[in-house]
Amino acid sequence: MYEAARKIWKVVAENVAPPLSIPELDIQKKILPFFQVGDCYYFIFNATRGEFDYVHPGIADILGYKAEECTVAKIMSYIHPEDIGRFLDFEQQAVAFFEWLPIDKILKYKVRYDLRVRKADGQYLRMLHQTTPLQHGEDGAILRTFGVHIDITHLKSSGPPVLSFVGMDGEPSYLNIDIKKGFSPSHEVLTRREKQVLELLLLGMPSRKIAEELNISRQTVDKHRKNMLQKTGIRSSAEMVVKALKEGWV
Template sequence: MKPLFTNEAKKIWGEIAKNAKIESHSYELEIHKKLLELFQAGSFYYFIFDVKNGEYEFISPEITTILGYPTDIKVMDHLENIHPQDQPYFLNFENTLREFFAKLPVDKKQKYKVRYDFRIKNSLGKYVRILHQLVILQHDDLGNIYKSLGIHTDISQLKKSGAPALSFIGLEGEPSYINVKSKKIYRPAITLELFTKREKQVLQLFAAGKSSLETGAFLNLSKLTVDNYRKKLLLKTNSKNLNALVSRAIMEDWL
């Protein structure tokens, strides 16, 4: 899903920026003020994102401590490390973000911060759960957004499981919207990371033509236990029957 994922992300950002008329001016004071609005206890790094070009303008050096990435990492290289099961959430949240800010009056676009979480792989190959927060840094007179300021905080110890969640937090007295439901335009791809070690073993034996009884004998499991694994595999992959499951496993290289 990686090429599709990154291309779709750039498409959404292009819609957000549209034909923004970019003005060049210093916003150092704005950054310090907005960092206070975004602050979250824990280890974090911050960044300035060029929405129109889909690239980072600046990343603070703490990214190296938290994720092991260099400060000159490209956005697309960064995004590709997001957990495969969280990539659709990321796209759906970004699309919801686009719709939310498009409906806001121009004078209120900088009065909200966006907050959601996702898992991302660090340089050692371990997944870290990040709380992603951002505010609009600059927009043109028509409200087209072209710069945002974000903070990524490591919340791995605070949230160890559960689906990512999106909220819009009102600033300066504006109302907040917590756990916003997003349209499921993008859906999770099935990857090997979705299956447990035992489920992979059962699936491999099914693909080899083994029955539940034979699979149980090979893995030293009861037929009932194997049948339960089969039900879980069908449910996880949304497969109608065992033949459909095995065919898809072969076609999509799950084995």
């Protein structure tokens, strides 16, 4: 399976990636908050080598494997056999999506899909896989990506994996992609500000903290939360967070 994936990645990895230095603090403050919604570990993937440049030690707490021993081939070997075909399809579709995007939009998208991954003790967890490009060449070829794996077993215990391309900085999203069809923007149920509020709810922030983060009043935050519930027909914020994860809203 690893060799099949390498053939897919080589489509976008024709350049040699220049050195990349991202301080740990920068990752924590600038990148990770866009993804983190639970127990997770993160990594930097070098698309020109088909290998990790870095794996966070937190992988040991979640999956039971030592970071220094984790290669891409090993992690892929832990994917549930029933999800392997979808994984390869999703990666092929991700390559096609970023080739289709204008170069100036490449850094404004993240890829989301879920897979079952085997722990060291033999049990499977449902992991939410999210990646976004860190570097690309002048031709748009992706050189490195930043990725996060989050345990969402308690939120999605069954059902097939789904693929979404989530736009950031106001870009449209492409949700629950049909890999046999082209890319059509999904109807955006929530406004940009509502999405910002939802993203912070996913991080477990209360209305007071969200208000401080977005520099708005708590009353405004509560109004956004009420509007989101009315638009989606969902009864509680907790239920909305679960649906947002399953549907790839943010």
